[in-house]
Amino acid sequence: MKTVYDKGKLVRKYRKEHNWTQGKLAKEVDTSASTICKLELGKYIPPENLMANIQKVLHIKELAHQEYYPLITQLTSWQQSIIQRNYATASKYYNELKKFPITYFYNQRGLLSLCNFQHALIFYRPDVASKYLEDVKKHADTLSPVNTYPYIKAIGLYYLLLDHLNDAFTYFNDATQINPDMFEKDGEIHLYYALAYDKIGQNLDATSHASTALSIFQSKLNQPNILLSRIIKIKNALYRYKQPIQEIIQELHSILDNYTSIHKNYIYYVLGIAYLQNSDFESALKYSKKAMHHEKSPSVKVIYIFFIAYIYALLEDVKMALTIIEGGNSINKGKKYEYYFYLLKGIIQGTHGSEVYRQKISEEIIPYFQMKGNLLEENYCHAILGKVYYCMGFYKEAANHFYIYPGNSYISELLSKYPQK
Template sequence: MHGSIIKYHRRKKKLKQAELAKGICSVSYLSKLENDNIEPNEDILAMLYKRLEIDMHDFSVENIDIKEKILEWYSHITAKEYDESYNMFNNLTKAMKYNNDPNAEHLFEVVHLCYTITFETKEKAKKEYKRLLDKVNMFNDETKYYFYKFESLIFYYDEKMKDALASLKKAEKLYTYIGINDSALFYNLSVFHKRTYNLNKSIIYAMKALDLSQEYLNFEVMVRSYLLITTNYISIGEYEIAEEYLNKINRVDERYITRENKGIIYSLKGYIYYQRKEFDQALTYLHKAKGYRDQKTLVNTIYLFALVYITTEANHEFKNKLIEGYNLCDKYGSDFNRYRFYILENKWKHTINDLTFITKMEQEIIPYFEKSGAQRELISSLKLMGDIFYNKRQYKKSAEYYRRIQEFYKYSFPVEDYL
């Protein structure tokens, strides 16, 4: 602890190691001390603190208290409680002016990144993230853990799934050393593995998140874990098992099921009934879902509406949902969803064999899904292209697409199986 404090205040005063060490200790001793590689001598510590004009006894109870307040602030942020988060941010900003502990300051800065991601714009979050990148090596293990968690969100919202997963794996390595219980880590790992279509790992991590959330009564993560397990089983066509897990949410007190989660529950029920070809029941649940979904996530439910209408040949209704879906994509800048609607639109128009569609798929859409790590959508697109060229009797080109699928195609699922 003393080493990081001394290094922090030396840099803050823009002193070189030789300037701080002069007349007190050797430069090599100071370097080892700053990197916590030696047990410091109390007399040398006292002289170093004196030269830095800080009190070496100011780093115990007060700093434990401020750390607890920062973590309390973080809990309000993750619960999306804006008023409480905003008030705590202002109070902590004032308190940090009198803070002398670099570990507390670093933790505050990293949690502020989470605050920015949650309540402010993507641009502000990216700017804050880039500012912190230069400081990562100065963070202790706990602060690094939170940093990598939040870094994964920066990548996730940019639809860079591979980078997001890499960041979370760094956080997972640190998790065992820092002595905390965080079911959200395993939930996020499950989400990212699902997006990269590693469904085995996604289910394993979702089960871990569920077990931890049940042990520590984290009802929010519990509900989300049930939903995630449900969507994984839907992805492999196990609709009965999926519905079993979805129904388990009924055991959770209604107070802990958010409006958005209610919307997801109804969307999933609608999709299960769609797969059973019970289309009227599917539409009933999707209409319920629409009343609960947030504007940013409503596009997923609109896509399910479009699936039902294209299957039942309700052309007028399909066209309306297509327009609504594109409008939401334009409003919230989602290329991922825009491409999904584009593929569906061309199936509806029977233009998937046209050169324009094939060129866009090969030059734009498939490379996008590949680069973003959205392997589920990549597999579906590759299968579609393989089928198109097969029907055109271009067997060699068709075989190339089918070969690309082999490394991913571990499960059987419908081409339109998007959630």
């Protein structure tokens, strides 16, 4: 522990290195010049908050808490484990570092906020990440373009997980423009682009970015991200019909058998999609239920719940479908799946031909999806309205919606099972 005299000498040394007078330093830390003078002479014991402010403005590394430098090393290691999606190690650092007050981190508070923010995001907890969002944005605004890159990219991921895709693409594009050289060799941002394009149904772009991410991660032997990139490629292959379904199913089972991964719930979900495309409803339900039961993140769990409700709807098990929908609504916190459940429930109950249902889609749901950039969901709404108006004999209205999106087999099959009442 340094004596008051030692601290005073350090303050004097760093003040002179900054070419500051005692009065200038006093003004910066909201005290008097005489207080600084007495401190430098070792004749004054400063309160902790004053000493912290002096350390901050003069960047006096020797006056940091004795734990400071080991903590900064841990903080840097924590960020690396987050980037590599080494979930166990990231959680270990999180639990160790959260014991210390923020004052121990001094000029690394921006990095601390970023790590807390990123840590919540890799565990698909945007609700937790939201607590750090404003602080991350604030720090991003104060950094150089090179240093702000990871902050901007992380904010993009935050909006991606919330399905605010317009905002997500804006931040990803900003990060790309800020540091194009970093973008080329950054597997993470290609992975995020792949997920974003997957969400709007642009499978070619999703596959392209997933392939780039996979190549980068393979060169770095980053196994968790290699697996996630592979799964995204496989999922998009399902929609492009470029690979036999049985081959895709076998590949997914091979991943489950050979790797222990946090992505297993996502793999179960993709397996459910694959089995559904193969008309194996029993297996589709089996694996989608596995995904739901093991998933801890409410924002992800609700995706799996909706898919299960949709399968029961295809099986014309109305009671189970409505029960699952009610369960989904009870844990759902976002507008997107509130609308998803509303759309599906209306179809199952045969009320999708009602004026209330049609008006809600046109005046509330479609504008919301447009605002958030949810292109795929917007298209689904047009497909539903097109089919509804066609069945009602309103062919002009139907044509207007089909012109925007002609529909797909999933919506057509569902609507064919539930005539309008």
